[in-house]
Amino acid sequence: MKNEKLAxxxxxxxxxxxxxxxxxxxANCRNKYLAKxxxxxxxxxxxxxLPPEERKDFGAEVFQTKSQISSLIEEKAKDLQAQELAAKLxxxxxxxxxxxxxxxxxxxxxxxxxxxxxxxxxxxxxxTVADGPEVETDKYNFELLNIPQDHPARxxxxxxxxxxxxxxxxxxxxxxxxxMEKAVGKPIRIICPGKTYRRDDDDATHSHxxxxxxxxxxxxxxxxxxxxxxxxLFAKKMFGEKREIRLRSSYFPFTxxxxxxxxxxxxxxxxxxxxxxxxxxIEILGGGMVHPNVLTMNxxxxxxxxxxxFGIGIExxxxxxxxxxxxxxxxxxxxxxxxxxxxxx
Ligand code: PHE
Numbered sequence: 439m440k441n442e443k444l445a446x447x448x449x450x451x452x453x454x455x456x457x458x459x460x461x462x463x464x465a466n467c468r469n470k471y472l473a474k475x476x477x478x479x480x481x482x483x484x485x486x487x488l489p490p491e492e493r494k495d496f497g498a499e500v501f502q503t504k505s506q507i508s509s510l511i512e513e514k515a516k517d518l519q520a521q522e523l524a525a526k527l528x529x530x531x532x533x534x535x536x537x538x539x540x541x542x543x544x545x546x547x548x549x550x551x552x553x554x555x556x557x558x559x560x561x562x563x564x565x566t567v568a569d570g571p572e573v574e575t576d577k578y579n580f581e582l583l584n585i586p587q588d589h590p591a592r593x594x595x596x597x598x599x600x601x602x603x604x605x606x607x608x609x610x611x612x613x614x615x616x617x618m619e620k621a622v623g624k625p626i627r628i629i630c631p632g633k634t635y636r637r638d639d640d641d642a643t644h645s646h647x648x649x650x651x652x653x654x655x656x657x658x659x660x661x662x663x664x665x666x667x668x669x670x671l672f673a674k675k676m677f678g679e680k681r682e683i684r685l686r687s688s689y690f691p692f693t694x695x696x697x698x699x700x701x702x703x704x705x706x707x708x709x710x711x712x713x714x715x716x717x718x719x720i721e722i723l724g725g726g727m728v729h730p731n732v733l734t735m736n737x738x739x740x741x742x743x744x745x746x747x748f749g750i751g752i753e754x755x756x757x758x759x760x761x762x763x764x765x766x767x768x769x770x771x772x773x774x775x776x777x778x779x780x781x782x783x
Pocket of ligand 1: 608609610611690693724725726747748749750
């Protein structure tokens with residue numbers, strides 16, 4: 439190169455480009471050597487002022503220098519960009535060998551699945567849902583149900599007393615008395631799902647807290663055929679068309695006659711197996727015709743009105759429905775258990 443100034447610029451540019459460590463450095467080089475205010479631009483504007491015989495060579499030299507610097511800069515810029523991208527990628531690497539944090543959707547506890555289904559079945563038969571307190575008085579839990587003080591039937595339902603007159607209800611039956619009291623002699627058709635409590639040693643089949651659905655129908659001309667038909671329909675809807683029920687005579691102070699209702703065993707079809715303890719049937723509920731004393735005590739004329747009542751253990755139904763091995767699983771909230779009942783999307 440003949441022009442010394444141009445040679446110097448080129449040398450300096452090479453050094454600066456070489457020394458550039460970042461895209462920003464190289465952008466500075468671009469600015470310094472190629473922008474309008476650069477020395478090189480100043481030199482190209484000299485071209486016009488030169489005598490014509492020098493113009494061509496000098497012009498060519500300026501152009502050559504400029505394009506050399508430009509290509510060195512672009513080459514370096516590309517390298518730096520690639521380096522920077524590689525560094526960024528390395529920094530942002532996601533360790534895909536780590537298990538992700540998944541958001542698992544929740545689902546209903548099988549207890550509630552079954553409870554809601556039971557309620558739906560009875561709503562479909564024209565029942566409405568009634569409610570009552572879990573902390574009851576002795577009067578509603580026992581006396582108005584024909585279980586006076588010192589009645590031996592009290593022993594069947596060992597109780598959590600709060601004081602002499604208040605206790606945690608041992609069954610949902612006190613809602614019968616509350617409902618009759620409110621209905622003041624009018625027809626009734628209610629169910630009441632709710633928690634109940636009995637002093638018990640917890641094990642696979644016993645829990646000090648469990649739940650029942652109470653049913654009560656009071657009207658003129660109600661007979662045991664209505665009770666049987668209602669429970670039969672319930673059993674078929676809950677457990678399948680092929681299921682049959684059996685009424686066994688039993689005893690509750692607040693119903694007369696009283697029955698215990700069994701359903702034929704789904705496991706063996708009635709032949710007898712481990713699940714039904716060889717009997718072919720499994721007990722699912724207690725019920726009966728409302729005792730005339732209960733009707734009278736709660737404001738009904740027992741000559742004119744009659745009724746039936748039943749109490750179904752909700753966990754019991756859920757256990758039979760799903761083949762669950764331990765009643766405590768409903769309350770422990772172990773997700774490994776609960777996930778098995780999650781509705782598939
Ligand atoms: N309350 C009874 C129990 O808990 C069940 C029942 C309800 C029986 C209604 C008859 C009528 O065992």
